[in-house]
Amino acid sequence: MVSEEKIIEIKDLVKDFKETRAVNTLSLNVMRGDVFGFLGPNGAGKSTTIRMLLTLVKPNSGTIKIFGKLLTSERKSILKDVGAIIEKPDFYNYLSAYKNLEILGRISGREVKQKRIMEILEIVGLTERKASKVKTFSHGMKQRLGIAQALLHDPELIILDEPTTGLDPQGMKEIRDLIIFLCKEQNKTIFLSTHILSEVEQVANRMIIINKGQKIVEGSVSDLLNEADLKVSVEVIEIDTAERLISQSLWAKKLLSINNHKMIFNIQIEEIAELNKYLVSNNVSVSALIPTRSLESYFLKITEEAA
8 A cells, every 4th residue: 555655755856977967956746555656768868767666876956865774874674675677687597596696695695595486476376386497487487586686684665776678578467466456465565667557547656757867747647648638539421421420520620530430539538528418419429438558648748848
């Protein structure tokens, strides 16, 4: 359950690389229990921000608080409760999944017992492959093993940087289901950086869109999608009559396409009933009216407006 407690609090964060400003006065808040989508096109500053969260890159200015503590002064106590995957996780390919987690636990400086390793392998769905060499794993299995590595010390916050990059649809679904499980069943807060918009739409409750290092918009996924226009599919019996009526009306400007007995409109939610009434009152039988809303169209609209 999401609470009002701020797990991540970034304020006026700036990072320059020579002549390039990668992150520009960025501010955001992640609450306990969030699956927080960190969205932006490639080169928007997402990875740089994550590296600053993990103290791998030092900001030029601004502040980062995690668990209410200032990162610059309480780095060690903060990071012991943070798990992360940055880009592609690396493993000892000729060792088993179990042995990799055992070694990585030792490297982290914290004792990880056999019971904990087995629990994590079960969480990520790799129990049956615990003795298999990592070199035999698919890309998706390696990504799940990477999440297992991030879970070794039972962190409160998990930071994932593009965890579904390069995965096939099945692999993406497995990672998506795992993220939902970790949040709902393991009470983890998830900070999910991605440019795959459909992933955020399906797993995140809150999100931010950044572009050129700056925040464009931040809020709940449902509220932000409510601001977007709808694509409405209208299936009719009398398609010739419907096409003629629409062509002679103001609805023509909002008609995107016609295919067989289906017309696609780009309209706002309050216009759906009005469109339906117009067709029915002109003796057109509407057999189906299906609204869909896309985070992708909203994302493109927002980033284009900010360009």
